[in-house]
Amino acid sequence: MASNKNQHFVPRAYLKAFSMDGKGAAISLFNLDQNRFVPSAPLKHQCSRDYFYGEDLHMEKALQPVEGRYANLVREVVLPGYILSEDHRDFLRQFWLIQHLRTEAASIRMVQFTEQFRHTAGIDSDEFKMEIKEAVQHSMSVAIEQLPFVQDMKVCLLRNRTNEPFIASDDPAVLTNRWHLDSPIPRGKSFGLGAAGSLFLLPISPKIQCIAYDGDVYSIPHEMGWVDVRRAADVHAINQHQFLNCNANVYVHDKAYEHSVRLQFNAAKHLRPIVKHRAHYAVYDGTHDGASRYRLLESHEDPAEHERALIHTETVHPRPSVWPTQIVRRRNGAVFTDGTGLGFVRRRHIDWHGADRFRKLRPW
Numbered sequence: 001m002a003s004n005k006n007q008h009f010v011p012r013a014y015l016k017a018f019s020m021d022g023k024g025a026a027i028s029l030f031n032l033d034q035n036r037f038v039p040s041a042p043l044k045h046q047c048s049r050d051y052f053y054g055e056d057l058h059m060e061k062a063l064q065p066v067e068g069r070y071a072n073l074v075r076e077v078v079l080p081g082y083i084l085s086e087d088h089r090d091f092l093r094q095f096w097l098i099q100h101l102r103t104e105a106a107s108i109r110m111v112q113f114t115e116q117f118r119h120t121a122g123i124d125s126d127e128f129k130m131e132i133k134e135a136v137q138h139s140m141s142v143a144i145e146q147l148p149f150v151q152d153m154k155v156c157l158l159r160n161r162t163n164e165p166f167i168a169s170d171d172p173a174v175l176t177n178r179w180h181l182d183s184p185i186p187r188g189k190s191f192g193l194g195a196a197g198s199l200f201l202l203p204i205s206p207k208i209q210c211i212a213y214d215g216d217v218y219s220i221p222h223e224m225g226w227v228d229v230r231r232a233a234d235v236h237a238i239n240q241h242q243f244l245n246c247n248a249n250v251y252v253h254d255k256a257y258e259h260s261v262r263l264q265f266n267a268a269k270h271l272r273p274i275v276k277h278r279a280h281y282a283v284y285d286g287t288h289d290g291a292s293r294y295r296l297l298e299s300h301e302d303p304a305e306h307e308r309a310l311i312h313t314e315t316v317h318p319r320p321s322v323w324p325t326q327i328v329r330r331r332n333g334a335v336f337t338d339g340t341g342l343g344f345v346r347r348r349h350i351d352w353h354g355a356d357r358f359r360k361l362r363p364w
Contacts, residue, residue: 010047017205039255084225099173149193152348153212165206169246174201196335243268244318284308
C-alpha cells in the first residue's frame, strides 16, 4: 500500500509534457502565494497528497487506465500530420471533466461552498461539514453522471506557433463562459457544465491547447481539428485562465520563461476572486397574486425568527481581461431558457427538461 500512498490529483502523465525537456523528472513552477519561482522542482511531488483519494486505493486504481490512455493520446497528438479524430474528441471531453472534478482546488471549492452555506444558514452542527477528502470522493463519484453535460461540446486543438508557451497549473481543466461573463442577457446568473456559452480549456503541452466550446454560441474555424495561434497575446489570454483558476502553482517547461510568467501573473492577479462562493439568505415576505415572495434578510435580523426561508448560493467566476481571438462569436447563434432559475442552457439539454417549455434567444 505504501507504494500508492502519494496520490496525484493532477497526474504525472499529464504534467510530463510541461516538465523540463519533457522527461518527467523536474518542472519549473511559480507559486502565486509566495510570488516565488522555482527553476527545478521534482515532478513526483507536484499536485499530490498522501491518500488523497482514500486508503482503500479503489479510486486511485480506477483512474490509472484513464491516465494511461491520456498518455497514449498525447504521444499521438504531437506526431506530424496528426488529425483530431472523433474518438479522441470524445476522450478529451471525458478527461477534461474528470480532471476538472479531481483536483485539490475543486475539493477546496466544494468545502468552501458547504461552509458558506452553513454560515449563512446559521448551522452549527457538523452534520453538514465536509472535509477535503470527502469532497473529492463525492465529486469523483458523480463524474459518470456529469458526462452527458459535456458530450455535446465541440472540440478542437490550438497549435502554438509563437515563442511563448502554454502553461499548466495545479487545476488545469478550466470551466469558463465568455457569453455569461460579457453579455447583458444572463447578467446576475451563474453558470455550470450545461450552460449556454460554456468553454472548457485544457493545456496539453507548451505547444498544444485543447478547447471545447458551445457551437451554438461560438465559432472556432479549424482544419482537421487544428487552429494555429500566431500571436503571443492570444497565448497570454489563454494562459490567464490558468492564473485565475489555479489554487497555488502554475507550471512552465523551461526556467527561461520566469520573467514572462511573472509579467503574466502581475497582469492577472487583481482579477483573481477573493471568495469562490456567495450565499444569500431570504425569508418569507408574504403571498402576492398566489405566489410566495421572499426578501433578503437584513444584517440585524435573526434567522431563527423566521419559519420559512430560502438560501441562494452562487459561484464567483473570475472574469478575464481579454479573450483569445480564436474564439469568435457565432452569427445567428442560439441559447435556450425557460425563464426559471435553471438559467440559459445549450440546445442538447432542453430535451431533459421538456423542450416545449423553452424559448430560443439570439446570444449576441
